[in-house]
């Protein structure tokens with residue numbers, strides 16, 4: 386265990402790997418990032434699921450989907466609530482960037498809602514730039530209104546990291 390100034394750094398104890406086919410899909414985490422099980426199931430079968438483990442327990446996940454020969458998309462990323470804001474999200478984004486670079490795609494994209502302030506902060510800080518808006522995406526694709534930070538999720542903000 387490596388410590389900094391007496392503080393234990395949890396990031397040193399996180400392992401990231403692909404989910405094995407024999408393991409159950411971490412739906413509770415996936416549903417945190419995307420409230421529609423139907424939407425999740427649409428991209429899951431053609432995606433790779435990665436998990437972050439702490440002491441052999443899955444506490445985080447992200448899902449990579451190849452959109453076209455040049456583009457990978459992070460379709461879903463989630464960290465268990467009690468482990469949020471400790472840098473694990475950033476660690477997963479960096480890992481995903483390395484995975485993507487190794488697959489010889491030229492860009493990694495990620496989408497989040499107009500209301501997702503912390504996510505927009507995190508993704509731009511990790512090297513993603515806003516490259517598009519899918520207008521009314523959440524109004525058109527989700528049956529119930531979704532709110533974050535008291536703002537209605539209406540549009541999907543697409544961000545791109547050039548690799």
Ligand code: ACO
Nearest residue numbers: 417418460461462463464469470471472473474475503506
């Ligand atoms: N406003 C601005 N910044 C904020 C706010 C806020 N309200 N809340 C947190 N932050 C900052 C933190 O200070 C931190 O920045 P810092 O590193 O400069 O201190 C950063 O946001 C969070 O970074 P991490 O700790 O690396 O992120 P975390 O481990 O919490 O993971 C994640 C981020 C995945 C979004 C996690 O919070 C989560 O699972 N949320 C619920 C599910 C979700 O919304 N997933 C993303 C949906 S979009 C998609 O899946 C493609």
